Amino acid sequence: MPVIRTQSGASEKVLESAQFISEHSKDVTVPAAGVKRAAQKIMERMKSTGYSTAEWKKHQLTPSVANADAIEWIFVVDALNFSFWPSRAAEHEQYTVSLDGKSYRGYWSLCAAINRAQREHIEITRASYYAHASAEQLAHVFRTDDPAIQESIPMLEERIHVLHEVGQVLLAKYGGKFANVVRQCQGSAQMLVETVVREFPCFRDEHEFCGRPVYLYKRAQILVADIWACFEGRGDGLFNDMDQITMFADYRVPQALYHFGALDYSPRLLEYLRRSEIAVQQGDGSQTQPPPQPGLLPSGHPWELEIRGNSIWAVEQIRRHIHASGHSANAILIDFYMWDYAKEHTAAMRTIPIHLTRSKFY
Ligand SMILES: Nc1nc2c(c(CN[C@H]3C=C[C@H](O)[C@@H]3O)cn2[C@@H]2O[C@H](COP(=O)(O)O)[C@@H](O)[C@H]2O)c(=O)[nH]1
Numbered sequence: 200m201p202v203i204r205t206q207s208g209a210s211e212k213v214l215e216s217a218q219f220i221s222e223h224s225k226d227v228t229v230p231a232a233g234v235k236r237a238a239q240k241i242m243e244r245m246k247s248t249g250y251s252t253a254e255w256k257k258h259q260l261t262p263s264v265a266n267a268d269a270i271e272w273i274f275v276v277d278a279l280n281f282s283f284w285p286s287r288a289a290e291h292e293q294y295t296v297s298l299d300g301k302s303y304r305g306y307w308s309l310c311a312a313i314n315r316a317q318r319e320h321i322e323i324t325r326a327s328y329y330a331h332a333s334a335e336q337l338a339h340v341f342r343t344d345d346p347a348i349q350e351s352i353p354m355l356e357e358r359i360h361v362l363h364e365v366g367q368v369l370l371a372k373y374g375g376k377f378a379n380v381v382r383q384c385q386g387s388a389q390m391l392v393e394t395v396v397r398e399f400p401c402f403r404d405e406h407e408f409c410g411r412p413v414y415l416y417k418r419a420q421i422l423v424a425d426i427w428a429c430f431e432g433r434g435d436g437l438f439n440d441m442d443q444i445t446m447f448a449d450y451r452v453p454q455a456l457y458h459f460g461a462l463d464y465s466p467r468l469l470e471y472l473r474r475s476e477i478a479v480q481q482g483d484g485s486q487t488q489p490p491p492q493p494g495l496l497p498s499g500h501p502w503e504l505e506i507r508g509n510s511i512w513a514v515e516q517i518r519r520h521i522h523a524s525g526h527s528a529n530a531i532l533i534d535f536y537m538w539d540y541a542k543e544h545t546a547a548m549r550t551i552p553i554h555l556t557r558s559k560f561y
Contacts, residue, residue: 220508235462330366
């Protein structure tokens with residue numbers, strides 16, 4: 200019997216936070232013309248490719264079978280699914296993992312590292328392993344192809360802490376299996392998001408904006424969405440309230456939204472981001488321009504929250520426009536499409552600066 204929700208669920212808190220951020224933003228807006236352009240592009244794509252959850256398992260790195268092992272794989276990946284942003288500009292210096300003759304960077308390098316470990320008979324998706332694995336063992340799992348030229352996986356210490364934290368909770372309370380957490384939520388995506396942020400602190404993507412708490416819950420929502428997509432909305436992936444899940448406020452989809460004109464930045468924010476990017480790219484100290492304020496945009500900075508909150512709000516406006524045009528698409532499929540678009544059009548996206556904060560939240 201599916202759970203009937205009463206108080207506002209986690210994703211409703213996210214959408215309400217996004218609206219509040221958008222209404223109180225000074226440097227980021229959601230232009231209606233860009234929303235319309237993006238909605239039309241997405242509807243064209245959905246008509247031509249029939250974009251659906253079936254796409255999820257087609258990638259060579261995602262599980263090809265929807266079963267209990269896939270849930271544990273998704274949980275470990277989404278617990279670590281943050282901040283692959285390189286600190287140097289040269290692509291060949293970015294953290295890279297190769298598998299079956301292909302090299303992967305960014306999010307896919309994480310998936311490749313997990314799959315490589317499994318090939319090496321390291322039980323990286325078992326809580327009994329990662330809850331207590333040593334820093335050396337995990338540094339080996341997330342090693343680069345070539346430490347001589349490539350930087351290490353960003354934020355390795357945070358990733359080790361995250362694995363220990365989530366693994367020990369799973370062992371103590373859920374028999375070591377995230378599948379048990381899923382099944383306890385009886386088909387409610389909202390309950391699962393709430394349970395994840397309650398039980399696993401590293402998923403608590405919560406901040407303060409204009410003096411009040413705001414909730415973004417990017418990784419907790421993408422975790423639920425990946426399970427839903429992997430199982431194509433059936434079995435353990437059957438949730439009765441998936442349409443409440445919002446866009447996942449990462450650092451790629453904002454680029455695609457800006458590219459479509461569904462997100463716009465003030466001149467001063469754009470100038471800051473561009474200078475920060477130059478500062479980061481010339482990280483060897485030979486900076487031709489004075490660096491912006493000391494350090495980069497700190498995590499939780501109003502500008503970072505304006506970009507993330509308006510991204511969620513922009514996707515919601517796109518979803519409403521698609522719905523008003525007589526088509527249906529939830530925020531998840533719109534998000535997946537925008538993320539894949541950003542990855543396919545990397546060159547075009549490169550001209551669009553993003554906030555360069557590294558954070559374990561996204
Ligand atoms: N909003 C949103 N953010 C997403 C994803 C995904 C992967 N999902 C795909 C996997 C299977 C399905 O086919 C999905 O399409 C990763 N990320 C985020 O991007 C950032 C990494 O970027 P780069 O450094 O360029 O690889 C990082 O914050 C990561 O958390 C998504 O779907 N939506």
